[in-house]
Amino acid sequence: MPDVGWLYVDKEFNLKSKMDILNKDYYLAENRDESFDMAENDKIRTFLESPTFCDIIDNRLNHHPNSNRDELLEAVIYYLEEDDFMD
Structure with missing residues (x-):
């Protein structure tokens, strides 16, 4: 994952x-x-900044080291909805 830049969808x-x-x-x-x-490009839009995406995953794993894929997914969705990290 790049240190800078956006993920687009x-x-x-x-x-x-x-x-x-x-x-x-x-x-x-x-x-x-x-x-x-x-x-x-009007056919794509931003999803998350690459460093933010990494921070979401790192934060979840720091609080819950055994998080599975679904729990990591929940953390991403939580961030998108709340603009905050899930503890």
């Missing part, structure tokens, strides 16, 4: 859908120019 991606989060495509810019192009 298709426009119809439902941010609250576990199925979409698990099964849809994600896009990462490979360089600065591509990042600008992706930001202007």
Whole structure:
């Protein structure tokens, strides 16, 4: 996962859908120019900043080291809905 930049998803991606989060495509810019192009693309939108996504997972694992995939998914959805980390 890159240290900077955004994760992008298709426009119809439902941010609250576990199925979409698990099964849809994600896009990462490979360089600065591509990042600008992706930001202007009307077929995709931002999902989370890459460092924020990593922080969500790290926070969950720090509080609950044995978290499974579903619990990590819950932490991502919680962040998207509450703009806060799940403890």
